[in-house]
Amino acid sequence: MARSDFGDSVAGAARPVIDFVRSRADPRKKEIRRRRRTRRKASFFGAASGSTAVGTAAVAVASAPEWLVVTGGGAAAVFAVPAVLAVSRYRRMRGVPLPPAKPRKRALPPWGSAARAPMMRLTGAEQSLHHLLAMVARSGAIATGDLDDTARIASGAAESLDQVAVDIVEMERAAQGSPRAAEHLATSIDAAVEELDQGVDQFDELVAAAAQLTSPGVSGPDTRRDALLFASDRLRGFAYALDELRP
Structure with missing residues (x-):
């Protein structure tokens, strides 16, 4: 067994325990x-x-x-x-808003996979969004319901993108085992990677919209709130289309 596969197996076996510990330490769940x-x-x-x-x-x-x-x-x-x-x-x-839920800890695609770099970007974007939403919640600049909707949309979109990454890894492994299959899978892999990159870009737009709420700017709070909700709706639409198009 390759070292990377052994590491993935160990990480997979330990993940339930790690998830339980993280759940107990999650400020929202506490x-x-x-x-x-x-x-x-x-x-x-x-x-x-x-x-x-x-x-x-x-x-x-x-x-x-x-x-x-x-x-x-x-x-x-x-x-x-x-x-x-x-x-x-x-x-x-x-009367006090709940802290936003922490993003789920994700297992990154293996080294060498075309899906690894986009998923690393997504992991960083999820962490950034979590911290930004916590700041906005404490400031009271946005209604709790709107923040909860944003966090829920972001979590659902991240799950959809995670599934695309899983598909890419599976296709890459299938291509490694069959040169003839690799000829047909190359186009599918490239298309899936492009979708994954686009989805992470959409997620980054939501993070940027959330960042605008943390400091005063030229636009008023209502305008920045609308920008956050607009970015949330775009991400939700993208994730929905992604789920519908996946085989």
Whole structure:
């Protein structure tokens, strides 16, 4: 087995563990887990407070001793305070935009593949877009929904381009094993590489549009927001066409 193939095999075997660790460290997913814990805490104390209050009312109607009614009311208040605090904290969390999701760690095509250079460019562009969207989210210059849409479109487009790269690698390996097949595959490989390059160029345009939002310019914030959404729509259209044209 060649050294590069052995390295790819080791990387493939370790990828689930690496993905799990990255998932646990992802700021967006960590914040989602924090919000879920806070929401569960609010639900728990709210339910405990409500059930205790109902129980207290029932004993009072049954003419139970006063000490029992007072104890029950005190327990309801004890549970109500953390319930209110948890709800308030959860509402504050909901008011802050979630950090953008980190781009998925991708295995690059092997050395010598025509798909490797474009995919290296795509990996860098994904990282740049992630940092830019995080800055824009903190500034509040763009609505959270628009940023989420942009991140989702970028992620979907990157997946489509990744599949094109996989196809290129498969065709290159098939060509290596059959000289006659290589004659027919050469044109297909060149066309796929051109599509991959064009897709990465479209992705770079989206990154450039996001970069414009981080500093004041001649154009107003609405104009720059429109440029970001326009670049997102173009990338989405390109990715859709790519998926439709793939065999």
